[in-house]
Amino acid sequence: MESPNSHIIPLLLIFLHVFWFTPKASQALTKQTPSTTNTVSALLVFGDSTVDPGNNNYVQTLFKSNFQPYGRDFINQRPTGRFTNGRLSTDYIASYMGIKEFVPPYLDPSLSIKEMMTGVSFASAGSGFDPLTSGLSNVIPIQKQLEYFKEYKKRLESAIGKQQAESHIEKAIFIISAGTNDFVVNYFTLPVRRKTYTVSNYQQFIIQNLKDFVQSLWAEGARRFGVVGLPPMGCLPIVITLNSENAILRRGCIEYYSSVATNYNQILQSQLHLMHNALSLSGGRIYYIDVYGPLMEMIQGQTNFGFDDVNSGCCGTGYLEASFMCNPKSFACPDASKYVFWDSIHPTQTAYYIVFKAVRHVLDLLIKN
Numbered sequence: 001m002e003s004p005n006s007h008i009i010p011l012l013l014i015f016l017h018v019f020w021f022t023p024k025a026s027q028a029l030t031k032q033t034p035s036t037t038n039t040v041s042a043l044l045v046f047g048d049s050t051v052d053p054g055n056n057n058y059v060q061t062l063f064k065s066n067f068q069p070y071g072r073d074f075i076n077q078r079p080t081g082r083f084t085n086g087r088l089s090t091d092y093i094a095s096y097m098g099i100k101e102f103v104p105p106y107l108d109p110s111l112s113i114k115e116m117m118t119g120v121s122f123a124s125a126g127s128g129f130d131p132l133t134s135g136l137s138n139v140i141p142i143q144k145q146l147e148y149f150k151e152y153k154k155r156l157e158s159a160i161g162k163q164q165a166e167s168h169i170e171k172a173i174f175i176i177s178a179g180t181n182d183f184v185v186n187y188f189t190l191p192v193r194r195k196t197y198t199v200s201n202y203q204q205f206i207i208q209n210l211k212d213f214v215q216s217l218w219a220e221g222a223r224r225f226g227v228v229g230l231p232p233m234g235c236l237p238i239v240i241t242l243n244s245e246n247a248i249l250r251r252g253c254i255e256y257y258s259s260v261a262t263n264y265n266q267i268l269q270s271q272l273h274l275m276h277n278a279l280s281l282s283g284g285r286i287y288y289i290d291v292y293g294p295l296m297e298m299i300q301g302q303t304n305f306g307f308d309d310v311n312s313g314c315c316g317t318g319y320l321e322a323s324f325m326c327n328p329k330s331f332a333c334p335d336a337s338k339y340v341f342w343d344s345i346h347p348t349q350t351a352y353y354i355v356f357k358a359v360r361h362v363l364d365l366l367i368k369n
């Protein structure tokens with residue numbers, strides 16, 4: 001099945017290939033209260049730009065964000081390679097678990113073994129569960145992220161011994177967040193996958209790759225997983241811009257893209273539930289993390305959250321800019337906390353914090369003894 005407004009596919013390819021691959025500054029946004037029953041040893045993260053804190057800084061790709069105005073509301077106004085103005089949800093999760101305040105990128109050569117032990121992110125902006133997705137922009141594929149994790153394990157074993165390293169991994173929380181690029185950037189933009197897969201078949205293909213990835217991590221000793229679903233893809237500012245008849249005056253969500261995400265999330269939830277039941281007797285915990293709901297609540301009830309703008313980004317026009325098109329010469333709104341989106345693709349720190357708060361009940365299930 002083809003997406004509606006298919007005449008914009010060439011434009012979508014041009015803009016997303018350039019922009020996508022490159023996913024509240026108050027006290028409440030800086031410190032969380034760790035659980036009193038915390039047994040977590042580390043937070044280990046895999047996925048795309050929603051959870052990449054700067055791995056792409058060390059990859060030969062154009063798709064980076066280690067320059068202003070990215071990081072404008074981070075500590076010392078420092079751009080880190082996070083595709084937002086401040087922290088990611090995973091930073092808040094780490095803080096909530098009492099592990100560390102920020103999750104660093106695994107590829108940062110300055111990381112000490114002590115820093116690595118409490119958690120790192122292997123994620124890469126532009127990546128996905130379909131190998132074709134990461135190949136388009138020369139970023140780190142999911143399978144390569146798995147290889148980096150195996151390398152990480154060996155480094156732990158060298159530092160603390162094999163038995164202690166295995167115990168450490170068993171007590172770690174694994175967060176997996178990817179999939180949006182597979183659909184918005186790959187399937188709906190390029191003809192390759194659409195020649196082979198219907199939307200439904202492609203959803204199954206992506207979910208099977210995700211399940212295989214979880215099984216591979218399980219084989220390496222991982223036991224506690226939080227798997228993030230798709231956001232309302234039709235509400236991303238760049239998707240609105242490239243799929244609307246009048247993208248300036250009518251900036252409503254593109255329902256078709258969001259309905260694909262909703263359907264995917266339903267299938268994913270069901271599959272993760274089956275995996276959880278199958279592995280729980282062996283100590284496994286696999287939970288679905290819903291980001292679609294919290295983001296839609298922000299978009300549909302913007303005044304309840306204090307947002308002034310829910311369909312364009314803070315950076316530039318907010319319609320198309322992301323990665324190197326959102327740069328030191330770009331205009332940026334004075335107060336990013338009034339926006340759901342920082343650029344045309346990625347949420348603001350405020351939105352990431354609200355998502356974090358909305359999923360804490362799932363985190364508590366992963367944390368508890």
